[in-house]
Each structure stands twice: as structure tokens, then as C-alpha cells.
Amino acid sequence: MTPSLGIALxxxxxxxxxxxxxxxxxxxxxxxxxxxxxxxxxxxxxTADAGxxxxxxxxxxxxxxxxxxxxxxxxxxxxxxxxxxxxxPAEAAIAGWYRFGPGLxxxxxxxxxxxxxxxxxxxxxxxxxxxxxxxxxVVEVTGGNGTSASYEISEVRSVGKIDAPMAEVxxxxxxxxxxxxTCGGVFDSSTGHYLxxxxxxxxxxxx
Amino acid sequence: xxxxxxxxxxxxxxLLTAFAAPLSASAATDAQLSVLHAIPGVTVDVWVDGxxxxxxxxxxxxxxxxxxxxxxxxxxxxxxxxxxxxxxVVLGPIDLALADGGNYxxxxxxTASGDPAAAFFTNDTSRTAAGEGRLTVRHVAAAPAVxxxxxxxxxxxxxxxxxxxxxxxxxxxxxxxxxxxxxxEPALIGPAxxxxxxxxxxIVYAWGSLADDNLALAVQTITGLHTPPAGIxxxxxxxxxxxxxTGAVTSTGLAIGAxxxxxxxxxxxxxxxxxxxxxxx
Numbered sequence: 001m002t003p004s005l006g007i008a009l010x011x012x013x014x015x016x017x018x019x020x021x022x023x024x025x026x027x028x029x030x031x032x033x034x035x036x037x038x039x040x041x042x043x044x045x046x047t048a049d050a051g052x053x054x055x056x057x058x059x060x061x062x063x064x065x066x067x068x069x070x071x072x073x074x075x076x077x078x079x080x081x082x083x084x085x086x087x088x089p090a091e092a093a094i095a096g097w098y099r100f101g102p103g104l105x106x107x108x109x110x111x112x113x114x115x116x117x118x119x120x121x122x123x124x125x126x127x128x129x130x131x132x133x134x135x136x137x138v139v140e141v142t143g144g145n146g147t148s149a150s151y152e153i154s155e156v157r158s159v160g161k162i163d164a165p166m167a168e169v170x171x172x173x174x175x176x177x178x179x180x181x182t183c184g185g186v187f188d189s190s191t192g193h194y195l196x197x198x199x200x201x202x203x204x205x206x207x
Numbered sequence: 208x209x210x211x212x213x214x215x216x217x218x219x220x221x222l223l224t225a226f227a228a229p230l231s232a233s234a235a236t237d238a239q240l241s242v243l244h245a246i247p248g249v250t251v252d253v254w255v256d257g258x259x260x261x262x263x264x265x266x267x268x269x270x271x272x273x274x275x276x277x278x279x280x281x282x283x284x285x286x287x288x289x290x291x292x293x294x295x296v297v298l299g300p301i302d303l304a305l306a307d308g309g310n311y312x313x314x315x316x317x318t319a320s321g322d323p324a325a326a327f328f329t330n331d332t333s334r335t336a337a338g339e340g341r342l343t344v345r346h347v348a349a350a351p352a353v354x355x356x357x358x359x360x361x362x363x364x365x366x367x368x369x370x371x372x373x374x375x376x377x378x379x380x381x382x383x384x385x386x387x388x389x390x391x392e393p394a395l396i397g398p399a400x401x402x403x404x405x406x407x408x409x410i411v412y413a414w415g416s417l418a419d420d421n422l423a424l425a426v427q428t429i430t431g432l433h434t435p436p437a438g439i440x441x442x443x444x445x446x447x448x449x450x451x452x453t454g455a456v457t458s459t460g461l462a463i464g465a466x467x468x469x470x471x472x473x474x475x476x477x478x479x480x481x482x483x484x485x486x487x488x
Binding site for chain 1: 243260264268273338405448451
């Protein structure tokens with residue numbers, strides 16, 4: 001055996017599952033982080049063309065239907081108010097979608113839709129009944145591109161605003177979900193604010 | 208070619224082993240390293256600590272981020288048919304010191320005068336304000352100092368190779384041009400629409416060569432820097448509380464609370480007296 005042949009064989013022993021032109025046994029995964037097995041593969045370093053591309057498509061939710069409540073509302077894209085809080089449509093009859101967060105069909109994170117429980121413009125709104133929702137109730141959301149998504153309620157809770165977990169409500173990394181928010185609990189007429197947030201979580205149906 | 212793939216695979220195995228050891232030995236947070244190829248016209252190999260890590264790496268390609276235990280790594284860039292980190296060297300080796308939890312981009316690029324060079328940037332991953340994104344512009348092109356012009360004015364002035372400028376901006380689309388420093392036109396690059404996404408550091412590199420007429424933009428994004436809104440004030444009048452059997456309105460709410468406490472206290476007294484009375488009986 002020549003030394004060069006020995007050197008050539010050594011790498012073959014180390015790596016038995018690297019894709020090549022020749023047939024090889026199928027490898028379950030070629031991920032650097034999750035395959036600590038006896039035959040490590042090349043580091044799986046993602047590469048991408050760094051050329052300038054357009055904005056990633058975010059599908060704005062435009063209509064919210066909850067049959068259990070007989071609720072059918074328009075949704076408008078909203079940002080922030082002057083105090084850095086989420087802005088909402090003036091009318092309690094119209095819901096707002098936090099446009100900086102995930103949209104419809106997002107791969108991860110919470111699509112946040114909120115509405116006034118009551119407003120100076122049109123009184124008590126449909127979201128005043130969010131606390132009547134039971135787990136399993138179906139929520140339909142239609143997006144700006146004509147597509148729709150079905151969710152089912154997984155949790156309804158009331159949280160004091162002081163403790164309201166905004167980072168969690170506006171999470172962009174967790175499993176995809178729809179989060180509906182309004183106010184609830186005691187209304188403090190000295191500040192003009194309710195003391196609680198009603199936070200409803202819904203998870204995608206069949207997906 | 209096949210032998211090169213095998214060599215690279217063996218190198219990868221060694222690389223993994225080298226990285227796994229320090230990872231298990233400490234509780235340090237991995238650093239994130241990305242690599243951008245910004246030298247026009249050449250395909251290269253990238254070697255880390257003597258090990259082939261990026262094979263046949265082409266211009267305008269961004270690799271990573273690669274999570275690495277904090278340490279100093281030796282990086283060399285060679286011609287794409289090199290047989291080792293010291294064969295047909297294009298750049299390096301250079302030492303990259305990666306700190307605990309740091310986020311970095313190493314860029315193979317041209318100096319202002321057109322020579323191959325490596326720039327090592329620390330990416331700003333601090334939180335962005337709600338509603339804002341971050342725009343980082345980096346000059347890694349064979350060109351004199353430039354201005355970044357948007358909305359008819361220079362938003363970054365006299366940016367020289369290999370420096371950067373950082374702007375925190377309301378989220379939205381920015382139409383920007385790269386011009387010679389001190390001028391608004393003509394555009395050396397652009398105008399191009401750059402998306403400043405909320406909660407994202409969008410890093411734009413001006414690269415290539417002015418003399419060779421191949422200046423271009425490359426983009427890297429770092430997500431997850433967002434700050435949530437301060438709250439969701441979603442009620443204005445208290446009507447819903449007043450109409451609800453479970454809700455309550457403040458002034459009355461507090462009064463009911465106080466009255467309730469009185470009632471409870473009175474009740475307790477009443478019970479005590481009753482008990483005492485029964486004893487007396």
C-alpha cells in the first residue's frame with residue numbers, strides 16, 4: 001500500500017454519508033447541529049444570494065368571523081399610537097392588526113388582532129364578548145390576497161395590564177397563532193382605562 | 208473534484224470535533240458568524256483553522272450565520288482549487304476574535320484601491336424601538352468615500368472603505384442612492400429600494416469596483432431585535448363594564464370594594480357576637 005492510498009482512504013472511513021456522484025446509503029440528515037452520530041458530515045452552513053430583493057410578502061388579515069359570537073368584523077392594519085402602545089381603529093366595530101408583526105399564514109409567531117371593548121365613537125363593540133369564547137370555538141380570518149385561515153380557540157384569559165406580557169403577546173418566534181386582545185375587568189374612570197387585558201389565543205386548524 | 212469533496216468532508220468532521228469540545232466545556236453563548244464574498248469575479252474556498260469550511264464560494268453570496276463557541280479563529284481564503292489553507296492564498300490567514308454572544312460578519316472584499324482585503328464587522332443586535340428598524344450601510348467597494356442619499360439629502364456622509372454608518376429609522380421602504388462623497392448625483396449605485404423592516408437590522412454593503420463598473424449592493428438581515436408595543440389600551444368609556452354583570456366601573460368599583468370590606472368586617476363582628484351570645488346563653 002502506498003502512503004497516498006492510505007491518506008485517500010482515511011477520509012472515507014470518517015465520512016460514510018456524504019452525498020456524492022456515486023450511490024450512497026440515504027442519510028437521515030446533514031445538519032451540523034443535530035447529528036452527533038459516529039459519522040459527522042460537513043458543517044451545514046446556509047448560503048444565500050445576498051443580492052437586493054423586494055420586501056417579504058406579509059399577508060394582511062382583513063376580515064374576522066367568529067360564528068359562536070355572530071361576530072363579523074373588518075380588520076385594518078395598525079401601528080403605534082403616540083405613547084408607543086398599539087394603535088387601534090377609533091371604532092370598536094373595527095379591529096386592528098399589528099402590522100409590524102406576523103401576518104396571515106406566517107411560519108412563526110403571533111398574528112395580533114385587537115379592538116376596543118367600547119369606544120367614544122360607537123359604544124360597546126363586538127370584542128366585549130371575547131370572554132364568552134370557549135376553547136375549540138372556530139375563528140375564520142380572511143387575508144388581503146383572498147386566502148383565509150381557520151383557527152380554534154385554545155385559551156381565554158384576563159391579565160392585569162400591569163402584568164400583561166406584551167413580549168409574549170407580540171412574540172414573533174413561537175408556533176404560529178392568532179392572538180385576539182381587548183380590554184376587560186374594572187374600568188377606572190379617573191384614567192379612562194380598563195385595568196385588564198382579555199387575551200385570546202387561537203391555533204391554526206389542520207396546519 | 209471527487210477527492211476535493213472527500214477532503215472537505217473530512218475537514219468538516221474535524222471542524223465539528225474542534226467546535227464541540229469548547230461547547231461542552233463551558234456555558235458560554237455561541238457567537239454568530241456570517242461570511243460575505245464581495246470580491247468580484249473570483250470563486251474561492253474559505254478555511255477556518257486550516258479546515259475547508261466553505262467550498263467554491265461565489266461573489267455576492269452570504270454564508271451563515273454559523274454558531275461558534277467564543278474563541279479566536281484563523282480564517283484563510285484561497286483559490287477554489289487550493290489543496291490547503293496555505294495553498295494559492297487570496298487573503299489571510301487573519302485572526303477573528305469572536306466574543307461570547309457576539310454577532311459578526313467577515314467580508315472578503317476590495318480595498319478602496321482595489322486590493323483584496325478582509326473586513327471584520329461587529330453587527331449591532333441591540334433592540335430597536337417599536338415601529339423602527341435599523342439600517343447599517345457598509346462601504347467595502349473599490350471606490351473613494353461615498354454618501355448615502357435618500358429623500359434628496361445625504362443621510363450618511365463621507366463613508367470610506369471599510370467603514371459603516373448606522374441609522375435607526377421608522378419601518379418602511381427607503382429609496383437610496385450611493386454617490387461620491389459631497390454630491391447628490393450622479394448615483395454610483397441606485398437609486399434602489401431598501402426595505403427597512405421593523406425589528407430587523409438590514410445591513411447593506413456597497414461592493415465591487417468603480418473602475419471596473421461593477422459596483423453593486425449586497426444585503427444581510429438580522430431579525431428578532433423588535434420591541435413590543437407598550438400596551439394595548441382597548442377601551443375608552445367603561446360602557447361595556449357597566450353593562451356587564453361581572454365588570455365594574457371605577458368610582459363605583461372602588462366604592463363597592465370599600466363597602467364590601469365594611470360588610471365583611473360587620474359580618475365578622477356579627478358572627479363573633481352571635482358566637483359570644485350563644486356562649487352566654
